[in-house]
Structures are given as structure tokens and as C-alpha cells.
Amino acid sequence: MAKKKSRAIPEINASSMADIAFLLLIFFLVTTTIGADKGLNMLLPPKKDPTAPVDVNLKDKNVFKVIVNSRNQLLVEDEPMDVRILKEECKKFLSNNNADPTLSESPEKAVVSLKTDRGTDYKVYVKVLDELIAAYNELRAEKLGISVERYLQLDEKNPKEDELLKYAQKVYPRRLSEAEPTSVVK
Amino acid sequence: MAKFSKKSNANPTISTASLPDIIFILLFFFMVTTRMRDTSIMVQQRLPAATQLQEIEQKSLVSYIYVGKPKEPGQHGTEPRVQVDDVFIPTTGIPQFVELEKAKLPEAERAMIWMSLKVDNETKMGILNDVKLQLREANALKINYSSVRAGVAAAGM
Numbered sequence: 432m433a434k435k436k437s438r439a440i441p442e443i444n445a446s447s448m449a450d451i452a453f454l455l456l457i458f459f460l461v462t463t464t465i466g467a468d469k470g471l472n473m474l475l476p477p478k479k480d481p482t483a484p485v486d487v488n489l490k491d492k493n494v495f496k497v498i499v500n501s502r503n504q505l506l507v508e509d510e511p512m513d514v515r516i517l518k519e520e521c522k523k524f525l526s527n528n529n530a531d532p533t534l535s536e537s538p539e540k541a542v543v544s545l546k547t548d549r550g551t552d553y554k555v556y557v558k559v560l561d562e563l564i565a566a567y568n569e570l571r572a573e574k575l576g577i578s579v580e581r582y583l584q585l586d587e588k589n590p591k592e593d594e595l596l597k598y599a600q601k602v603y604p605r606r607l608s609e610a611e612p613t614s615v616v617k
Numbered sequence: 618m619a620k621f622s623k624k625s626n627a628n629p630t631i632s633t634a635s636l637p638d639i640i641f642i643l644l645f646f647f648m649v650t651t652r653m654r655d656t657s658i659m660v661q662q663r664l665p666a667a668t669q670l671q672e673i674e675q676k677s678l679v680s681y682i683y684v685g686k687p688k689e690p691g692q693h694g695t696e697p698r699v700q701v702d703d704v705f706i707p708t709t710g711i712p713q714f715v716e717l718e719k720a721k722l723p724e725a726e727r728a729m730i731w732m733s734l735k736v737d738n739e740t741k742m743g744i745l746n747d748v749k750l751q752l753r754e755a756n757a758l759k760i761n762y763s764s765v766r767a768g769v770a771a772a773g774m
Contacts, residue, residue: 446633452640459644463651468679468733469670470763478753549743553736556745557665557762564669583671609749 471560476608493535495524495543499559501550514558521566525603538570538603546610563607571599652676659693660685660700661737666767673761678731680718682711684744685737697740699748708747712755719757735763 497517498506505512507520525541527534535541543563547556565579572582575595582599585592660683673679683700687693698705701714719727732752736745752760 446636448637449633449640452637452644456640456644456647459647459651462654463647464654465651468676468761468763469672469766470733470761471667471669472671472673472759472761475749475753475758475760477758478756547742547746549741549746551742552738553740553742553745554665554738556742557667557764560762561667561669561764561767568669583669587674 471557471564473560473607473609489542490536490540492533493540493542495521495535495541496546497544497559497563498546499548499551499555501548503552503555505559514555514562517559518562518566518569521563522570525566526570542606542608544608544610564605567603567605567607570603574602575599656681656683656700656703658683658700659689659703659705660687660698661739662735663738664735665738665762665764667762667764668767670764670766671761673731673733675729675731678722678726678729679733679761680715680730681733681735682714682748683735684740684748686739697737697744699744708744708751711748711751715752715755715757729759730757731759731761732757733761733763 496506496508500506505514505517507517512520521543524534525538525543527536527541528538529536545559545563568582569579572579575582575598585596587593587596662683662685681701684697686695686697687705693705699708699711700706701711706714715730715732719730722730734745734748749760752758
């Protein structure tokens with residue numbers, strides 16, 4: 432019998448596999464997009480029914496009027512305001528519960544009305560909308576005793592979390608409406 | 618003293634066998650986290666920043682409307698335009714688009730359609746209000762203003 436030599440284990444050259452994987456990777460990098468489907472959810476008012484009776488009976492103090500003009504200036508409750516304090520003012524308005532006679536009676540009755548002009552920048556509109564939604568979310572999170580980040584992560588599909596969401600939405604219903612836009616374009 | 622025995626003079630080769638594995642991991646990561654580009658976007662898209670972002674759970678219910686200045690002003694002008702799928706449409710064409718999108722969905726889910734508005738930062742509200750008015754007309758009331766997460770300083774409150 433032939434003497435056994437210590438033979439080197441043959442290695443398969445795998446370097447081309449890396450090339451193939453790289454090609455696939457580059458193909459996916461080029462043809463796909465990272466899904467960024469996050470944003471501010473809004474519900475538009477339904478189409479106007481001309482036959483429906485007009486039944487708008489809101490007390491003036493229950494309406495928080497926010498107007499943004501074509502120069503991106505903010506007018507809140509007929510007074511100019513800085514966007515940085517809008518959230519606090521809105522929270523104060525919503526959680527008033529009859530304490531201040533000029534503000535809302537209760538969170539359920541309170542309505543936030545946002546009106547923009549045709550010349551308003553979209554960026555400013557989103558900023559204002561974000562602040563108003565933040566006011567609602569912070570109040571809801573406060574009610575549930577959790578952080579805002581945690582509140583935003585609550586999942587409707589989880590029955591326990593859904594219950595929390597429903598509760599928060601009942602205490603602070605989001606009645607954020609958008610008025611018909613004016614058309615002053617400069 | 619220990620003796621250092623000199624081994625063979627051949628160049629040691631670094632094993633690259635694990636390289637494909639690493640690339641495959643990257644590849645799988647991209648395959649899972651991304652989705653295919655279905656439209657080529659012909660308008661500027663610099664999305665606004667916001668903090669109160671919410672995700673739409675069911676991706677199949679989402680249709681996209683892109684609004685912004687055309688990327689090729691020579692061909693399409695400089696005014697903001699509305700793009701759906703691969704074409705520019707006038708705002709009055711939106712109800713028809715919504716109907717087409719609804720027709721793609723199973724009957725039970727048609728009322729639950731989400732319209733994702735991908736609007737460029739510099740757009741004025743005028744065109745957006747026209748779009749919203751048309752969406753109301755088409756009874757597609759659930760909308761999402763697509764935006765990116767604002768800086769940590771703003772989100773941290």
C-alpha cells in the first residue's frame with residue numbers, strides 16, 4: 432500500500448460568490464426604496480350634502496381658531512402668535528374644563544379650526560398641524576400616564592393597547608377641522 | 618529556549634469564505650426592509666419634518682400622490698404639478714385616479730383607502746387645497762401627509 436501523505440484539504444474558491452452577492456445587492460440598492468410611509472394622519476370632512484340641514488351650533492369659546500396667512504404669519508384667537516408656544520396654548524385651551532370662561536367648556540366640545548391661505552407654505556402648514564396634533568397626543572399620553580413616544584407606538588391590533596387608545600380618544604376626541612381656505616395670493 | 622521553527626515560505630492566503638456570507642446578510646437586510654420602486658418620481662420631493670408621525674399599518678391600502686415642482690422645468694414648467702403613477706395629471710383628474718385605485722382593492726376594503734400625499738416643502742397650500750377638495754369629491758377622506766422625523770431636539774420636547 433502506498434504511504435499516506437498528509438494532503439492539504441482542497442478548498443473551493445469562494446471569491447466569485449462574493450461578486451455574485453455584490454451584484455444582487457447592487458441590483459436591490461438601485462431598484463428599491465426604503466419604505467418611508469410615515470406621516471401625519473388626517474381625516475378630511477365628508478363631501479357637503481346640499482340638502483343636509485345646516486346645524487352648526489358651536490359656542491365661540493369652544494372654537495380655537497388658528498389662521499395662517501399667505502405670509503406664513505400665525506393668528507390664534509385673533510391675536511398674532513409664535514408657532515413655538517402654539518402647542519402650550521392649544522393644550523391649555525383643550526384641558527380647560529370651564530376653569531377659564533374664555534376657553535373651552537370641555538375637551539369633548541372643544542374644536543380646533545385651522546385655516547390657511549392659498550399662499551401659505553406647505554412647510555409652515557405641516558409645522559402648525561404637527562403642533563396641534565402634538566397638543567392632542569400629549570394630553571392623551573398624560574391621561575394614560577405614558578410618554579408621548581409610547582403613545583404613538585400603541586398598536587390598534589393589540590386588544591389591550593387598543594382599549595387604551597379608545598379610552599384616550601374618548602377623553603380627548605380629536606376635533607381638528609380645516610376651514611375652507613381663503614384665496615389671497617400675492 | 619524554545620526554538621521557532623520556520624514554516625513554509627508560501628504566502629499565507631486570507632480566507633475570504635466569509636465575505637459572501639456578510640454580503641448575503643446585507644442583501645437580505647435590503648430585501649426585507651425595502652420595496653420595489655414602482656414609479657419614477659418626476660417632481661421635487663423634500664418632505665417636511667414633523668414629530669407626531671404615525672405609520673399606516675396596511676401598505677396595500679395606500680395610494681400615493683406626489684406634488685411638487687417638476688424636476689425638469691424645461692419640459693414641464695416651474696409651477697408645482699400633481700403626479701400619480703407615472704404621469705402628471707390636472708387636479709380635476711384625481712377622482713378618476715381614486716376610482717382606479719379603489720378598483721384595485723378587494724371590495725370590502727375599498728372604503729378604507731389611504732391617500733398618502735407626498736408634497737414638497739416649497740409647495741404653496743393653493744394646489745394642495747385643490748387636491749384635498751378633489752379627494753373629498755372622490756370620497757377618499759383618509760389622508761397622510763408624508764413627512765420625515767424632525768430632529769431629536771425637537772422631538773425630545
